[in-house]
Amino acid sequence: MGLKVGIIGCGSITKFRHGPEYQANPYVSELVFFDRNPERAKALAEQFGGSVVQSAEEILQDASVDLVSDCSSNESHEIFSTEALLAGKHVLCEKPIALTLEGAGKIVEAQKKSQKKLMIDHNQRFTPAHQKAKEIILSESLGKVLTFKTTFGHSGPEFWGVNKSNNTWFFKKDRSGLGVAGDLGTHKIDILHYLLDDEIQEVSAFQGALDKVDEHGESIEVCDNLVCSLKTKKGRIGTASFSWTYYGEEDNSTFIYCEKGVLKIYHDPEFQLEVITQTGEEVKYKLETVMTNANQTNTGVIDAFVDCVRLDQPPQVTGEDALLSLKVVLALLESANTKKVITV
């Protein structure tokens, strides 16, 4: 008997990643879909095979459901993920873990109480280019990391989410919470923590709603751009930019500058990792096709989560990891709003 999975929220992330990746996983035997818009649940159940239920409770109270993917919008994670853990389910929760530290704390506490697996979908850790970069950094063949710059931007969530319009929840303060900083920023904060084996400790930021407007033509309530300077516990300094207004071309690149050379990740679409040394040697790695909003490839996250459950292994991205990234994002917004350097 394989694992039975309940999916809460049947929008784009379920359609493009959770649905196909569970369907392809050999250890998963059954899928159950719930969305408060029943048509969406029905469409995905038909596409990936599975049944539809009318409420989240039906998933949580079904003793045969082993795993829950929480793919609801940001403000609901603290409700569904907490309840699912307390109902005895293993949970894969989408990022950002929550809108507030209190909300994230509820999820982390529920995991401790239930002792079930909790993983957060910071999927950048799993990509081959980031994995290879981590290996090179760990080997210290380029010496120690000194500084970095990272960016994540695309043309905006109104082109990605299931509701492709300006009244998308991504633009609403009470649902998205953190704007682009929570949407794309958490990914890069998490990948910096992971690659550098370090934690961001001090931040200084500017943010703004530069271009996006809501359904009334008013500037959106959350930031569509944030740029910042970061200092880590180990004393590295670097910069990061997050944007929903990179029109024309996405940018998901990270440069890590070490004592003897630089790692360029997702700079060249053909070679996802380039290593250039101080002495002029250049190694270019062709590791994957780049995942963009238009080109979704297997993230490996679902397989990792299923393996963590069935082999009783620690999750590769914990609730505590995600809580730490959320703390940095909240510090970034506080810095931008107070015009002060903030200690995380």
Ligand SMILES: NC(=O)c1ccc[n+]([C@@H]2O[C@H](COP(=O)([O-])OP(=O)(O)OC[C@H]3O[C@@H](n4cnc5c(N)ncnc54)[C@H](O)[C@@H]3O)[C@@H](O)[C@H]2O)c1
């Ligand atoms: N890991 C990643 O790379 C990545 C990428 C995109 C989105 N996400 C995250 O995934 C989550 C979902 O994003 P999306 O892009 O699929 O959004 P979406 O708007 O396309 O879909 C969200 C779906 O959830 C449903 N929903 C929301 N709240 C609900 C509730 N309380 N009860 C029942 N159904 C509810 C909506 O009806 C909608 O169908 C968000 O937290 C987002 O940040 C993660």
